[in-house]
Amino acid sequence: MLQAELKWLDDPETFRVNQLPAHSDHHYYATVTDADQGTNQLEQSLDGTWQFAFAPNPQERPQGFYRPDFDRHNFDTIQVPGHIELAGYGQIQYINTAYPWEGSHYRRPAYTLGDRTGKPGMFSEAPDNTVGAYAKHFTLNPGLQGQRVIVQFDGVEEALYLWLNGHFVGYAEDSFTRSEFDLTPYLQPGDNLITVEVFKRCTASFLEDQDMFRFSGIFRSVRLLAQPKLHVNDLTIRANVQDDLKTGDLNVTAQLAADTFDGAQVHLTLRDAQGARLLERTSSADDTVSFTHLTVPTVHLWQHHDPYLYQLTLELLDAQGNVIEVVPYVVGFRRLELKDKVMLLNGKRLILNGVNRHEWDARTGRNVSLADMHRDLSIFKQAHINAVRTCHYSDQDVWYDLCDQAGIYMMAENNLESHGTWQKLGAVEPSYNVPGSLPEWRAVVLDRARSNYQTFKNHPAILFWSLGNESYAGDNIAAMNQFYKDHDDTRLTHYEGVCRNRDYTDRISDMESMMYDPPKAIRDYLQHDPQKPFINCEYMHDMGNSLGGMQSYMDLLDEFPMYQGGFIWDYIDQALLVKDEVTGRDVLRYGGDFDDRPADYEFSGDGLLFADRTPKPALQEVSHYYGNYDD
Amino acid sequence: MATTTTKLHVIYGDTTLGLVGEHFHYIFSYDQGGLESLQQYGKEWLYRTPKPAFWRATTDNDRGNHFSAHAAMWLGADLFSPCTDIEVAVNGQVITLPVAPENNRYSDHETADTVSLTFTYTTTTVPATTVEVVYTVDATGQLTIQENYTGQPGLPELPALGLQLIAPTMAIGFSYQGLSGETYPDRMAGGIPGTYKVDGLPVTPYLVPQENGMHMQTQRVTVTRQTTLNNADPDQQAFSLTVQQADEPFAFSCLPYTAAELENATHQEELPPARRTVLTIYGAVRGVGGIDSWGADVEPEYHISAETGHSFSFKIAGPDELNH
Numbered sequence: 018m019l020q021a022e023l024k025w026l027d028d029p030e031t032f033r034v035n036q037l038p039a040h041s042d043h044h045y046y047a048t049v050t051d052a053d054q055g056t057n058q059l060e061q062s063l064d065g066t067w068q069f070a071f072a073p074n075p076q077e078r079p080q081g082f083y084r085p086d087f088d089r090h091n092f093d094t095i096q097v098p099g100h101i102e103l104a105g106y107g108q109i110q111y112i113n114t115a116y117p118w119e120g121s122h123y124r125r126p127a128y129t130l131g132d133r134t135g136k137p138g139m140f141s142e143a144p145d146n147t148v149g150a151y152a153k154h155f156t157l158n159p160g161l162q163g164q165r166v167i168v169q170f171d172g173v174e175e176a177l178y179l180w181l182n183g184h185f186v187g188y189a190e191d192s193f194t195r196s197e198f199d200l201t202p203y204l205q206p207g208d209n210l211i212t213v214e215v216f217k218r219c220t221a222s223f224l225e226d227q228d229m230f231r232f233s234g235i236f237r238s239v240r241l242l243a244q245p246k247l248h249v250n251d252l253t254i255r256a257n258v259q260d261d262l263k264t265g266d267l268n269v270t271a272q273l274a275a276d277t278f279d280g281a282q283v284h285l286t287l288r289d290a291q292g293a294r295l296l297e298r299t300s301s302a303d304d305t306v307s308f309t310h311l312t313v314p315t316v317h318l319w320q321h322h323d324p325y326l327y328q329l330t331l332e333l334l335d336a337q338g339n340v341i342e343v344v345p346y347v348v349g350f351r352r353l354e355l356k357d358k359v360m361l362l363n364g365k366r367l368i369l370n371g372v373n374r375h376e377w378d379a380r381t382g383r384n385v386s387l388a389d390m391h392r393d394l395s396i397f398k399q400a401h402i403n404a405v406r407t408c409h410y411s412d413q414d415v416w417y418d419l420c421d422q423a424g425i426y427m428m429a430e431n432n433l434e435s436h437g438t439w440q441k442l443g444a445v446e447p448s449y450n451v452p453g454s455l456p457e458w459r460a461v462v463l464d465r466a467r468s469n470y471q472t473f474k475n476h477p478a479i480l481f482w483s484l485g486n487e488s489y490a491g492d493n494i495a496a497m498n499q500f501y502k503d504h505d506d507t508r509l510t511h512y513e514g515v516c517r518n519r520d521y522t523d524r525i526s527d528m529e530s531m532m533y534d535p536p537k538a539i540r541d542y543l544q545h546d547p548q549k550p551f552i553n554c555e556y557m558h559d560m561g562n563s564l565g566g567m568q569s570y571m572d573l574l575d576e577f578p579m580y581q582g583g584f585i586w587d588y589i590d591q592a593l594l595v596k597d598e599v600t601g602r603d604v605l606r607y608g609g610d611f612d613d614r615p616a617d618y619e620f621s622g623d624g625l626l627f628a629d630r631t632p633k634p635a636l637q638e639v640s641h642y643y644g645n646y647d648d
Numbered sequence: 649m650a651t652t653t654t655k656l657h658v659i660y661g662d663t664t665l666g667l668v669g670e671h672f673h674y675i676f677s678y679d680q681g682g683l684e685s686l687q688q689y690g691k692e693w694l695y696r697t698p699k700p701a702f703w704r705a706t707t708d709n710d711r712g713n714h715f716s717a718h719a720a721m722w723l724g725a726d727l728f729s730p731c732t733d734i735e736v737a738v739n740g741q742v743i744t745l746p747v748a749p750e751n752n753r754y755s756d757h758e759t760a761d762t763v764s765l766t767f768t769y770t771t772t773t774v775p776a777t778t779v780e781v782v783y784t785v786d787a788t789g790q791l792t793i794q795e796n797y798t799g800q801p802g803l804p805e806l807p808a809l810g811l812q813l814i815a816p817t818m819a820i821g822f823s824y825q826g827l828s829g830e831t832y833p834d835r836m837a838g839g840i841p842g843t844y845k846v847d848g849l850p851v852t853p854y855l856v857p858q859e860n861g862m863h864m865q866t867q868r869v870t871v872t873r874q875t876t877l878n879n880a881d882p883d884q885q886a887f888s889l890t891v892q893q894a895d896e897p898f899a900f901s902c903l904p905y906t907a908a909e910l911e912n913a914t915h916q917e918e919l920p921p922a923r924r925t926v927l928t929i930y931g932a933v934r935g936v937g938g939i940d941s942w943g944a945d946v947e948p949e950y951h952i953s954a955e956t957g958h959s960f961s962f963k964i965a966g967p968d969e970l971n972h
Contacts (some may be wrong), residue, residue: 114894185763561708561941563936565834600917619856638835638838
């Protein structure tokens, strides 16, 4: 039987154990009524109160706490989802480029600088690797009983070990990507005990060095899902538009799971936004079912000002014609292409009036609410923001749905940023860069590309796959670029870091992307035989009282068709609402305010919004300039 | 004390020069080096004499590109530059400074059409330069204020150039005719011209308190208070003071803090309790920049050279012109 091993924390080649493969983020229902109403009898939330014990390091953790007979009476409780640090365990820290252990621990990533030892114990025996032990009892709801049951963790930072009823189930890294495990073999009637051990650090720490507060814990939702006996495991929708820019060409491929496909059928329906049926097809069920080149004449195109969505429904029917599973998904027909080195959407030059958006809430950190997201989209609309870069990780999946609906162009980033391994005191110094070209660091970043692609591939809002942020460039990032090229010809790839290592220019990124280049430097690029269209993946650094001089960037839009806009850094300040120790008032605190050292202090506050989501004065300037190019 | 003529009543004191008319009373101090008292309808508008303003509280971008380090001597100049010369002109004629015993030749019935006082400040910078603040008062009580900065080669760029007026108590709000929102020379394209009313004296809550609250291209601002420090004045009626454009629109900020108070705080909650009104009228404002926050400079056209001269003027409306 599979046993959990602590040494996985030290091994860059072990990042998922017994995890289910990544697949599309489609929802599925047992009945048409459930699908129509969005209620799901197959789903059972595990959010809420969990038993919890905190340990400052792996050695002091409550070993064996996952056993049903373990004495957990002295455990505390914690709310899931949430960050361990914001619940009062573990120090809050904000730091940008340098690794959070800077000045406390000397670390070089395994296999860099000629290392062949693999650096055993770097994290598994580390005095700074805090541990959260989570436990929760549950009984399956009736709607889930007697079926295959999986558990979904939407976000756990940074490494998790999972047990059910004392049996080890699996291991996952990649904090911002959904992790799924099959619980079926260990489920029992009545009470079940699910336990999760969360480590703050592992080799993924080198890859998740984003400019943000450094948290840990189960910070997004957890749920159980039952899978019907006929089930869509994965769905690929390609809603293309033919050269006439009028004819829709729909292609749908479903990967199915079933004990038997005997007599089973897949029924496809496409409706327009008013609910009128446009297409119906039926196919016999199999492991793979494809519906190709379904033509939608005079298709209503999807774009920012008119994000028209068709409704696709797949129904899985058994041999008796009973509906076993219903999968709805929205479909947006749009055509993104690179023509004469200019990016066109639906035949028209694309202009990105964008922002970078960290998931942030001043009270709950990176655990943002649906209300936060709705407010963000309403501010986007007010300020004529038409594009968002998910800096620098995958967001909650509902955000992608909302961007489909709101017509927000997405640059969907992988969870990757390793600037601490190559950017030192502002200089490019990649001596121990990961992932670089190190074979031991390739699979893990390819896995991140795969997860991002497989999960979100059906969202019309996503125009670009971004390979990550500020991670330098080498064979491994080139391999990520190739992964996207191999799987998706309907989108373009983006990666800024190739500008730091020009050897990879031909293998990485469809666009020239820079950050914080002054307008003069961009003009210089555009005047000298540019090979790729230019975008600013980060510009107009809105730290404090800033955002002066935007006109000089907007002028480039008029002068150069290959200049296609950019993403302001950034959307919202990262700061935490806490009680002032002197006055008792709610106040916003930033890096260094928690005795965290070293820190990057107020550098966490670069937003167009204050951390409490009130707009900064600069927003009216953005609204003006973006409004001028909002057509 | 109110005069029945259409002329200014001039009081040639030993340490001050008083100017009185219907519903106004101004006192210029030779000792304090400036306008010491500005009263309209019996309400005092000055806590201390107005001073040339040279500093702005460091923005994050200023810190990143080391502008504050380069310009640091202007912080000292903002706080400490003394008044080194005073000149008085009556009806356009410069007179011998009317301090004792020169002023023994005047009476209690002196009048004039206009009186101008020029206060010259010598900056504490190295090299030093001078700034004149010229107040011209007419019989209606309107003050025209002109500030003349003398360029001096070798001085670092100016963070700001203005005149700071501090009122004794905190305003309940202000209204202005100008651009919406907080604007700077390089961030005002989105400002919509109009008339705006602001309640209280909001400080834009940047994580680290810094320069904030600027309003470019202003034609008029009216500040309204409700309280005074005068123990004999129990009246709680709101009262106002209006600053108007002279030749050109002006920029202003109206905050409860000086640049030095903002400079000193690392968090909003470290700012002292708000108790005054700091109204600063600017003739020149440096841009805020925005390319990055770790070195990129403000675009050149939004710098303020200290090596060339700058002049600006504005008016403080007399009591008869109040139209609120």
